[in-house]
Amino acid sequence: MESPQRVGPYTLVKKLGEGGMGVVHLAHDPAGRQVALKMMRADLAGQEEFRRRFGKESEAARRVARFCTAPVLDAGFHDGIAYIVTEYVEGPDLSAVVSRAPLTGANLEALAVGVATALAAIHAAGVVHRDLKPSNVLLSPLGPRVIDFGIAQLADASGAVATVARSMGTPAYMSPEQARGEHVTPASDIFSWGSLVAYAGTGRPPFGTGGVPEVIYRVINHAPRLDGLDERVRPLVERALDKDPARRPTAQQLIDALLGRAQVPVAAATQAVSETWTPVVLPLNRPEVRPSGPQAGPPVPAGTSATWQQGAPRRRLWPVLVVGVLAAVVGAAAALVAVRPWERPGPVPGTPEATHKVDALGTTFEVTIDSLVRQGKAARLQWTVKNVGKEEPLIYRKLGRNANDSTVSQVSIVPPGVGDAPYPVIDEGHCRCATVPGGFFHQGEQLQLWAVFEGLPEDADHVDVNLRLFGLFRHVAVEEA
Structure with missing residues (x-):
């Protein structure tokens, strides 16, 4: 029998996915715990500037608190290839869920709060995500978790900012300054947050789809298309999508506006999300689950989002309604027909x-x-x-x-x-x-x-x-x- 492949002290179990920066594997650490290990592209490690900055940037990523994120646990080089290890979080990614139906009600608000909370933790560690998009948000049983923060920043070591930006993912979620290849700040992530929440609530990117030049032109020059987005989050999304970075709110201001009080600690925001989040599920015939958490296996069970409280003077999260719980139970019962429930x-x-x-x-x-x-x-x-x-x-x-x-x-x-x-x-x-x-x-x-x-x-x-x-x-x- 062929021995399992090892990367540093980690044993690779199976491939989870592949993106512009490298390949992600499910792996076991020396204590047998499941982790997600991302092996960066081999050509990156061959660049002297990348190697010089890798330790510094990955160490900054390790300082990011775990609130609504998949924390970075380790980083290193193996046979000339750089790798980063993160906590393994189970759940489908946002794009897989929204491709079926947009998020509504309490789950849409929980997503908005959760991703803003993750950005607050990321920015507090001096890191800019640079690649916030639906495939980098996993919907765990306790709420959204943001992954891959700091990865795009490492790619900038090559100096080819504009080229790397185009290769990193969907241009529709970039800020105008990133799309132009300019220096980016935490305000760039706020723009991406606005695009991501708009997509989650409407099922379409606010700057449309199409070829890369076409989409980037709209990001830089056009107003976002937000019709159909819940009116309770739309004003905040509009502020986040301002072309001028200086006029966008901070991640903390997003949290405060959504929860209706000032200076909400990220721990309290994380708790509010977990208490109101209704787990979602993909149909059993959809393999694109993208697991990344401690429990391996198929998607989490279905849940129906609660509605917003009508007439509330301030935005805040509300517990899931009984209807949602009943829907989740019915969905889980149907799923048991499948093999190995x-x-x-x-x-x-x-x-x-x-x-x-x-x-x-x-x-x-x-x-x-x-x-x-x-x-x-x-x-x-x-x-x-x-x-x-x-x-x-x-x-x-x-x-x-x-x-x-x-x-x-x-x-x-x-x-x-x-x-x-x-x-x-x-x-x-x-x-x-x-x-x-x-x-x-x-x-x-x-x-x-x-x-x-x-x-x-x-x-x-x-x-x-x-x-x-x-x-x-x-x-x-x-x-x-």
Whole structure:
């Protein structure tokens, strides 16, 4: 058997995608955690200026806080090729979702707030994204996550700014100054934010489509086409799309305007997004999911966006309506007809009958069993953990086999009459289960975790579920696929 390819200390698992700057792979780090590894184009590493700036720019990218972003974890060179490693975030990208239908209501606002929050974190680290576009926004179960920040900046080391800008992606999301090949500032990302939100809410780029010169001419000279965009976000998008960078709002001003209060911390904005975001799903016959997160597998389950509150004096995010939750459950039920449903995330969190409050690690967690779905002797368990206490503990590496295991490999299900409780399946040394992200578990944040088991008796309709740190759930119903 051929040995897996390694890049530095990372083992490549499979190719996730390819873009103008390089190829992205799913990989495992030395501790077995899943990460996304981007290998830059070989010709870039051959440029002396690129090599000189690579360490400086990648280190700046590593300083970006994780709020609504996929954090940069590592960077280096391997066999003369530069690579960057980021946290792996699961979810379809914005372009794949909007190609089916534009975002509306609460999800459109959550997207606007989430991407602005990511930009605030990126700009606070002294980084300009330079390539904000729909394919660089992943829609995770907890909300949008911005990826690939700082990558385009590295390409500028060659000095061919205009050429690189054209090769980086869709010209419709560039600012006029970037399209002209001029020096760009954080205000350039704000213009891209306006184009991206307009696209998300209408299903079309505000400067149209067509050949590169044609689109760039419109970006520089034409007013954006915003008809059909939700009137509650349209004025802010218009300000962001001002041709003059000096007249555009900052990322923080975008957040404040959307949430209706001044100087909203990025942590609070991130929490507001996660609490109101309804997960989205692509049809099962669409492969363009672009996973990039700790849980490998097909897209997350469907959800229907909530509507805006009518007549509200200030813009703010609102909880998902009951209609949206019911739609999500119906969508998830339909998806179970497909093969291997336990490999797919379960329903949107919130089954009241399977929710406990647990005191652990000096704080209080609200823990919900979302689903336990069986097909034959295999089953997929999904649960949600939310920190509802006042402390911000570390739960990383507290649910695995040892101090180096960041997965949830030691949770178990206990069927009636079974002596040995099944634990998650281990394939080639890797757990078929969720990886717990590192860092502090902040107040109000929630995690959606999962694990795949085998050996569940076919006649077991109820089981006990032992979530270790989060307690024992008795008599959990087993759903049939």
